[in-house]
Amino acid sequence: MTDTYLRLVNSGVTKKLAKQLGLPRPAVLRRYEPGQPLVTGPVLVLGRGDNLPPAPDAPAPSPDADAVAHVLSGWGLDVRRHPSQLEDGGRWAGVVVVLTEAEEPADLSGPMLALGSTLRRIAPSGRIVTVSRAATPDDGPALSAVRVGIDGVLRSVAKELRAGATGNGIVLSGDATLDGPSVAGLLRFFLSSKSAFVDGQLVTVSSDAGVLPGAGSGWEKPLDGKVAVVTGAARGIGAAIAKVLARDGATVVCVDVPAAGDALAKVANQVRGTALQLDITAPDAGDRLLAHALERHGHLDVVVHNAGITRDKLLANMTPDRWDSVVAVNIAAQLRMNEQLLASGKLAEGARIVSLASTSGIAGNRGQTNYAASKAGVIGMVRATGPLLAPSGGTVNAVAPGFIETEMTAKIPALTRQVARRLDSLQQGGLPVDVAETIAFLASPVAGGVNGQVVRVCGQNLVGQ
Numbered sequence: 046m047t048d049t050y051l052r053l054v055n056s057g058v059t060k061k062l063a064k065q066l067g068l069p070r071p072a073v074l075r076r077y078e079p080g081q082p083l084v085t086g087p088v089l090v091l092g093r094g095d096n097l098p099p100a101p102d103a104p105a106p107s108p109d110a111d112a113v114a115h116v117l118s119g120w121g122l123d124v125r126r127h128p129s130q131l132e133d134g135g136r137w138a139g140v141v142v143v144l145t146e147a148e149e150p151a152d153l154s155g156p157m158l159a160l161g162s163t164l165r166r167i168a169p170s171g172r173i174v175t176v177s178r179a180a181t182p183d184d185g186p187a188l189s190a191v192r193v194g195i196d197g198v199l200r201s202v203a204k205e206l207r208a209g210a211t212g213n214g215i216v217l218s219g220d221a222t223l224d225g226p227s228v229a230g231l232l233r234f235f236l237s238s239k240s241a242f243v244d245g246q247l248v249t250v251s252s253d254a255g256v257l258p259g260a261g262s263g264w265e266k267p268l269d270g271k272v273a274v275v276t277g278a279a280r281g282i283g284a285a286i287a288k289v290l291a292r293d294g295a296t297v298v299c300v301d302v303p304a305a306g307d308a309l310a311k312v313a314n315q316v317r318g319t320a321l322q323l324d325i326t327a328p329d330a331g332d333r334l335l336a337h338a339l340e341r342h343g344h345l346d347v348v349v350h351n352a353g354i355t356r357d358k359l360l361a362n363m364t365p366d367r368w369d370s371v372v373a374v375n376i377a378a379q380l381r382m383n384e385q386l387l388a389s390g391k392l393a394e395g396a397r398i399v400s401l402a403s404t405s406g407i408a409g410n411r412g413q414t415n416y417a418a419s420k421a422g423v424i425g426m427v428r429a430t431g432p433l434l435a436p437s438g439g440t441v442n443a444v445a446p447g448f449i450e451t452e453m454t455a456k457i458p459a460l461t462r463q464v465a466r467r468l469d470s471l472q473q474g475g476l477p478v479d480v481a482e483t484i485a486f487l488a489s490p491v492a493g494g495v496n497g498q499v500v501r502v503c504g505q506n507l508v509g510q
């Protein structure tokens with residue numbers, strides 16, 4: 046399950062050789078460890094009117110960029126407001142480009158060319174983050190052009206970054222304001238190493254719902270006091286989710302089929318949670334996991350629908366059992382469990398449901414009609430379920446992993462696997478922990494303004510662009 050190529054091009058003689066031969070050299074990504082600083086150097090904030098070359102100390106006429114700079118300074122970051130404010134030999138840990146005030150396409154040139162002037166000096170695993178507003182049906186043509194244009198800019202600049210740097214965007218829609226908790230939460234998530242394998246993505250914040258963590262270690266333990274259920278937790282991505290939610294302070298109920306009982310018990314012990322042997326296709330699965338959480342832990346705040354299976358076959362050769370089992374586990378069970386959880390009225394206020402989709406559900410994949418039906422179905426389900434939880438401050442979102450190094454992908458033939466790994470902007474597969482970090486963000490109280498969304502954890506994979 047390890048990417049030997051990535052190891053070789055980052056060590057000793059083989060590193061030199063790869064450089065000489067001009068081979069792709071995927072970087073070792075900076076990943077989160079508790080206590081780690083949010084970023085490793087200065088962060089530049091650019092906004093409207095930040096044209097080059099102005100006087101270095103001239104105040105930028107962008108109240109929105111000032112507001113974002115203020116948030117970042119409040120976290121103790123070294124925030125700068127002009128590209129020239131970098132000492133010789135220094136590197137930007139991040140550049141945040143605030144484009145909420147753009148009114149027409151011409152407004153992009155100043156801040157984007159200023160961003161361009163920084164790109165050769167972005168630190169390894171550095172971060173570019175855009176902040177913009179979603180186009181609405183009431184926008185005039187020029188406003189709509191610039192708002193949608195920003196999506197294109199962000200996705201393109203992400204493809205130009207090197208050395209593990211990523212580019213992602215925060216898009217405000219509806220009544221969401223720059224001061225909303227989820228804008229702060231996303232800024233922090235995208236700047237941090239928790240988003241190591243999220244690249245080229247735009248996440249919409251649709252309201253100011255959500256709660257900022259308290260002072261002190263709040264950002265380190267965002268799930269303190271929460272009870273979370275994770276299905277399919279015995280191995281792979283599910284086990285990683287259980288561990289990351291527990292690290293963030295949650296008590297975790299680990300669910301998997303009885304056949305995986307031993308592995309499940311091990312994970313549950315590791316995270317000091319409880320194990321529940323349950324096939325999620327059981328007609329009363331939702332009621333049973335709710336009963337377990339309430340009896341053992343008193344409440345239920347977070348449900349992660351991770352359990353999933355593949356039974357690949359070309360549609361021409363598809364059998365009823367292959368089709369039906371995939372749909373039963375990957376989508377029908379989630380729909381039924383959600384129905385039971387919502388009907389019970391016993392989910393905690395501000396509950397979070399996060400489902401596993403897949404890039405196969407977005408782009409389609411040969412031999413995976415059944416799987417894609419189920420995973421695209423998850424996307425449809427979260428869109429329609431989000432509004433049902435919103436009145437109680439709850440959210441329902443999906444995470445769509447691309448190529449992740451697990452037992453599932455280890456079964457892919459070696460050559461195909463090598464190619465698949467290089468198909469994204471970071472030129473490597475992700476790790477289960479990368480998916481888990483994004484789920485932990487969506488499960489946290491600060492993410493209340495992100496609802497009905499799909500966040501891809503795919504290193505900006507070509508598939509589904």
Ligand code: NAD
Nearest residue numbers: 277281282301302324325351352353401403446449451453
């Ligand atoms: P995995 O096969 O390693 O683990 C899945 C777990 O789900 C297993 O422990 C299994 O026992 C459990 N499970 C299966 N059916 C169940 C049922 N009926 N009831 C309870 N538990 C059940 O898979 P993974 O690679 O860790 O994938 C986890 C999720 O991520 C899946 O939904 C998968 O579709 C999705 N995903 C994975 C990738 C990837 O690259 N690995 C990519 C996209 C999406």
